Amino acid sequence: MAVKNALLAALVVALVAALVVVGVTPLGVSPPAPERSAADVFSAGRAMLLLREIAAAPRPIGSGGAARARDALVAELDALHLTPHVQTASAVSAQSGRVAGTVRNVVARLPGRDPSRAVLLVAHYDSVPVAAGAADDGGGVVTLLETARALAAGPRPRNDVIFLFTDGEERGLLGARAFLREDPWAYGVGVVLNFDSPGSSSPVLMYETSAGNGLLVRELVAGAPRPYTSSLMYEVSRRLPIASDFRPFVAAGVPGMSFGALDGPAFDHTAYDSLESFHARSLQHEGDTALALARHFGDLDLWDLHREDVVYFDVVDGLAVVYGQGLVLPFVALATAVFAVAVTVAFRRKLLSLRGLSLAVPATATVLGVALLFMAVVWGMYRTAYEQRTWSTTGVVISDFYRLGLVLLAAAVIVAAYEFLLRRLRPWDLAVAALFWWVLGAVAVAVIVPGASYLLTWPLAGAGLGLLGAVLLGDRALHSVAGVAVTLAGAAPGVVLMSSATYLLLMSAGLKQVVTVLAVWLVAGLLVLPLEIVRRGFRWWAPTGLAVAGAVVLMLVGSTVAFDVEHPRFTSIYYRQGERGAAAWQTVDRVDGWTAQFLPDAPRYTFGAGYFPEMGLRTTVAQAAPPLRLPPPVLRVVSDTTMGDRRTVRLRLRSPRGAEVVSLLVHSVVGGLTASVDGLPLQGSDTTILDGTTVRWWFDYYAPPPAGVVVTLRFAAGPEVLLRAVDFSYGIPPQLAGQYAGRPPGMLPGRIGDGTLVERTLRLPAVTAAAAPPITR
Numbered sequence: 001m002a003v004k005n006a007l008l009a010a011l012v013v014a015l016v017a018a019l020v021v022v023g024v025t026p027l028g029v030s031p032p033a034p035e036r037s038a039a040d041v042f043s044a045g046r047a048m049l050l051l052r053e054i055a056a057a058p059r060p061i062g063s064g065g066a067a068r069a070r071d072a073l074v075a076e077l078d079a080l081h082l083t084p085h086v087q088t089a090s091a092v093s094a095q096s097g098r099v100a101g102t103v104r105n106v107v108a109r110l111p112g113r114d115p116s117r118a119v120l121l122v123a124h125y126d127s128v129p130v131a132a133g134a135a136d137d138g139g140g141v142v143t144l145l146e147t148a149r150a151l152a153a154g155p156r157p158r159n160d161v162i163f164l165f166t167d168g169e170e171r172g173l174l175g176a177r178a179f180l181r182e183d184p185w186a187y188g189v190g191v192v193l194n195f196d197s198p199g200s201s202s203p204v205l206m207y208e209t210s211a212g213n214g215l216l217v218r219e220l221v222a223g224a225p226r227p228y229t230s231s232l233m234y235e236v237s238r239r240l241p242i243a244s245d246f247r248p249f250v251a252a253g254v255p256g257m258s259f260g261a262l263d264g265p266a267f268d269h270t271a272y273d274s275l276e277s278f279h280a281r282s283l284q285h286e287g288d289t290a291l292a293l294a295r296h297f298g299d300l301d302l303w304d305l306h307r308e309d310v311v312y313f314d315v316v317d318g319l320a321v322v323y324g325q326g327l328v329l330p331f332v333a334l335a336t337a338v339f340a341v342a343v344t345v346a347f348r349r350k351l352l353s354l355r356g357l358s359l360a361v362p363a364t365a366t367v368l369g370v371a372l373l374f375m376a377v378v379w380g381m382y383r384t385a386y387e388q389r390t391w392s393t394t395g396v397v398i399s400d401f402y403r404l405g406l407v408l409l410a411a412a413v414i415v416a417a418y419e420f421l422l423r424r425l426r427p428w429d430l431a432v433a434a435l436f437w438w439v440l441g442a443v444a445v446a447v448i449v450p451g452a453s454y455l456l457t458w459p460l461a462g463a464g465l466g467l468l469g470a471v472l473l474g475d476r477a478l479h480s481v482a483g484v485a486v487t488l489a490g491a492a493p494g495v496v497l498m499s500s501a502t503y504l505l506l507m508s509a510g511l512k513q514v515v516t517v518l519a520v521w522l523v524a525g526l527l528v529l530p531l532e533i534v535r536r537g538f539r540w541w542a543p544t545g546l547a548v549a550g551a552v553v554l555m556l557v558g559s560t561v562a563f564d565v566e567h568p569r570f571t572s573i574y575y576r577q578g579e580r581g582a583a584a585w586q587t588v589d590r591v592d593g594w595t596a597q598f599l600p601d602a603p604r605y606t607f608g609a610g611y612f613p614e615m616g617l618r619t620t621v622a623q624a625a626p627p628l629r630l631p632p633p634v635l636r637v638v639s640d641t642t643m644g645d646r647r648t649v650r651l652r653l654r655s656p657r658g659a660e661v662v663s664l665l666v667h668s669v670v671g672g673l674t675a676s677v678d679g680l681p682l683q684g685s686d687t688t689i690l691d692g693t694t695v696r697w698w699f700d701y702y703a704p705p706p707a708g709v710v711v712t713l714r715f716a717a718g719p720e721v722l723l724r725a726v727d728f729s730y731g732i733p734p735q736l737a738g739q740y741a742g743r744p745p746g747m748l749p750g751r752i753g754d755g756t757l758v759e760r761t762l763r764l765p766a767v768t769a770a771a772a773p774p775i776t777r
């Protein structure tokens, strides 16, 4: 008897584990096609050759790296006879109204046979300053290039296909905004397909669509060889402030979809995003998708793609389900009806009692509460132990596997709680009570977040059927292989879909503890009858095993938390030249073995605030540096007029040394400040104070043209105004770089990397309202 129970328990554990593995294994991706593949197919081998060129070095907007990547793009597109042009325009950031820049987008077009509207493929060729950006977004760039090559080699599509390589995406979607505002080709776009990946090794997920996605998604499923997608991600991503080139197009009413590999978000925007960490398999999937969809949409009539929203998800590899949102409520009603039938039959067979149910419903809810509390404590302790080492401001030092440890621990607590309850209450009452919460959840989600409804509706329907089968078997369901088969078959849709969704959220959204615990609790609720079998066979070994596994994973991950060659620390050094040529070395990080050579007087640091583009006003550790007399930025008054009590000052701001960024700061109190650059409105008044330095307003301009930019400030006329111009270039001055040791292994530049900053101030004389005549210089 005991042996039979143990065997049944082992069967349950093995099958549940297998279902979880099916759920978290997204797609079997095809291997990369070799360089010598046929001309009209997408070859990741060929694309990797291009990626080695594009992602050889960081290419932030305005940098030499960006210029080299742009030249390479134009040359490739020229060779394909796609007549590329470089669109040069100013744009203001989508995220901050005080960041702007001059972008240089590369645009090319493959003319169609008989165009309706154009298919637009977009990827950004800029990267963050410290990353070679192989994944983000070198992969997208070479996907477009290789797709263009394969398309040109094959039969000509009906529609025009436009390839847009944007600049300045990382600084606020500057390129996409400039394209939409000014490029004449923007008006003929019928559908946009955006390729941009934070991750580098997983299959490429279609994670975002425009609203009214019914036709788009059906065409995706019809056109892409292995669509990987979920309307759960649509619901999640449209609620998140995700910054991608897709957003400005959606805002402009252009229908489309966004694709990306979402694994390893900790690597994104760090020096780890390089060729070494990039996987050609991911690129093959991205390219197969891009080429198939360019052809598919290339032959469709693109005049109107808006339809009703649909629910969509992958069941298993290659099999996607799509249905209209009008069916969401009928399906929930159906699933609830199945459950109700099972409950009715169970009552008839006297497997349930009202008293038992009235205890089991609150008891199952208590399981969730206990698990949430326990995990909050565990996570709090773990964070405290590895605080400051956990995330990417100091370095990427923690493996994403810690999340697996947390899932295992949550499962341990929940299984233990259920085993405790199963000793006191009947399994049938508990199983029905757990599904009662599923019914509530399914109805709520169907009404509030219809795109995510599949995640509860189909598991509930399956579990309802499983329950009905188990009820018909009666108590044999708890003692036989048939019972295991019926209950697990019923739970299978839920275990697979919930594991898959949890995995997606773990990878992409940095899953919160609450969601992890909730997902595990929901899955356990589908498995109450199998859990009874496990309890009888294994006693407390199941929760104990899960707890030990979770603890071991967390400890292993914890033991690798350290700054070493595998897990470098982020550290950067800046050379700042102040007003009268005085210069200083500065860092915003903790002084370490490398920065100590610039800042040797360890105990006598001077702390002070310094302004940095992107990072703003930061406390620095500083020490005098050799003066170099670099040419300071030019800040010149073009005109200064006062009408009534409003003063309008036009300033030309430029960097004679050709720095990549120029910033303008207003230090004085000015009333009702409004501003614009090259005629584009900027965000007005704001204040930040640090170490006694006050900045009332600031503004960064990336990739300024040699003649500079014209900034217009309007504010209440009054006392003298102190302005400061700061220009920033990547890297420390080459004259000095040779005198210091390079960064050792185990250290990498963080955020904006090393840099050189040169400052100059300008005082605008006091003006009394109305009395002063206009001055023009």
Ligand SMILES: [Zn+2]
Residues within 6 Å of the ligand: 124, 136, 137, 169, 196, 197
């Ligand atoms: Zn990107």
